[in-house]
Amino acid sequence: MTTDKLTETIHRYVKELCVNITDRSPGAPGNRQATDFFDKTISSFGFKTACPDFDCIDWEHGSVNLKAGKDMFEAYVSPYTLGYSGTATLAAASTVEELTQSEIGGKILLIHGQIASQQLMPKNFPFYNPDEHKKIISLLEEKAPAAIICATGKDPELVGAMYPFPLIEDGDFDIPSVYMKDVHGECLLAHAGTEITLDFMSKRIESKGCNVIATKGPQDARKLIFCAHIDSRKYTPGALDNAAGVATLLALAELLADYKGPLGLEIIAFNGEDYYAASGQIQYLAANQATLKDIKLVINIDDAGYHDGKTAYSLYQCPETMAQLICNTLGNREELIEGQPWYQGDHMIFVQQQIPALAVTSEQMGEALANITHTPKDTIDLVNCGKLAELACGLKDMVSELTKSVK
Ligand SMILES: [Zn+2]
Structure with a gap:
């Protein structure tokens, strides 16, 4: 030929x-x-x-409605997450230590700063999975927040220049989550301790x-x-x-x-x-x-x-x-x-x-x-x-x- x-x-x-x-x-x-x-x-x-x-x-999702006080925030549905609709108190953590010490059961958790600097490996990913990531995932599952908001910047390890990037991309992790820009996360942080509303559709389709x-x-x-x-x-x-x-x-x-x-x-x-x-x-x-x-x-x-x-x-x-x-x-x-x-x-x-x-x-x-x-x-x-x-x-x-x- x-x-x-x-x-x-x-x-x-x-x-x-x-x-x-x-x-x-x-x-x-x-x-x-x-x-x-x-x-x-x-x-x-x-x-x-x-x-x-x-x-x-397969995964289907809608848009995110995130409201704190009178402020609306822009956020995106984490790939393969479950959906969430509710009002709960906003808690926050920026390090593993803060996460370990905080009372977050049933609250909406804002993860920001150092702990949100690198995409977390999916919990069952066998080829590469750092201990720090496993620790964060198991702490989250143990403490059971109602939902998670991840405020992220750019992860140089991730391709495609995504900003913000999804901190969590894991169809085996069952706490609903969204992600937003780090700068918006700083504004949202001012609402910690108050009730906020988070609502989004996200569906896993068995295939x-x-x-x-x-x-x-x-x-x-x-x-x-x-x-x-x-x-x-x-x-x-x-x-x-x-x-x-x-x-x-x-x-x-x-x-x-x-x-x-x-x-x-x-x-x-x-x-x-x-x-x-x-x-x-x-x-x-x-x-x-x-x-x-x-x-x-x-x-x-x-x-x-x-x-x-x-x-x-x-x-x-x-x-x-x-x-x-x-x-x-x-x-x-x-x-x-x-x-x-x-x-x-x-x-x-x-x-x-x-x-x-x-x-x-x-x-x-x-x-x-x-x-x-x-x-x-x-x-x-x-x-x-x-x-x-x-x-x-x-x-x-x-x-x-x-x-x-x-x-
Ligand atoms: Zn490729």
Whole structure:
């Protein structure tokens, strides 16, 4: 296939995933449409597919009505929270110590200052969860405020330049919460000790999602895994993050349609990278624990194809000869360079299990992460499908070389 034709094909995939389909967040109808599309398309290239289901929730919400004395405050519903409607005394805490000492049962709690400076990890998130976060969550559950108002600034660890950011984003945490700007929180603090009114609708809708796992070649041999997360953050088109990565996987699958090599191939559309519970990733690890050792290399594509800059790859725990071979094949191409390591994507769940990994993203990912990712600005016009076509061709070459090196 010519590069022009491949570029066109990739553009069609990206368009299907982030324009024709809206909202690929797990549990939403668009998420199921996206996994169906991936399944159908990759099957047409002779891959066998499995789509194991998992439980997840979709989320619906209204606007927030927050009133203290004569003042109305602007606030936003925390993603995946339960709703609340009531009048109660306002209490406040800005440190773990204040939280430990305060009487907040049945009150509306304003969390502000130091304790609200960093997004709290979801309580059941297994890959990374600092003790400080667990402590705050368990104190809140033990003391049982009626509802929580989080006054936040910007969290430099969070992508998309969100201000304010949701301190709590957790469908397993059952105390209703909203969030507001830190400067408005300071004004609200003046009402501590008085009765305030908080009212908002927020609903969890039980649903299902699935990974799509496509395989070709011998499945008892050591295998190569290519993955990209197919879910998007709620209410965002998720073009760079990560329709682009998924489209690249589909293009690669077509290039590998006639693959007959000695290594097993597994191409996975992961479902849950941008979802609080990382459901697809957790399900995959649990189901494949026994065969993780057979994985020769995991290649994860996330936020690739940004119009500005080149495509950057980084290596993790690759043996020297494999690293050489990867750098020789990918590095051969004009559009591909070795870039900075990054430690947030789905490759890390494999790196944590001592499996060699290769991550592919955009050289200018920092720029995208700071301004675009996880916002409605992540649209198709930012994606350069020619760069993705070049990447798919580079990865196909890499498969050929890796296959040759297997005796
Ligand atoms: Zn992503």
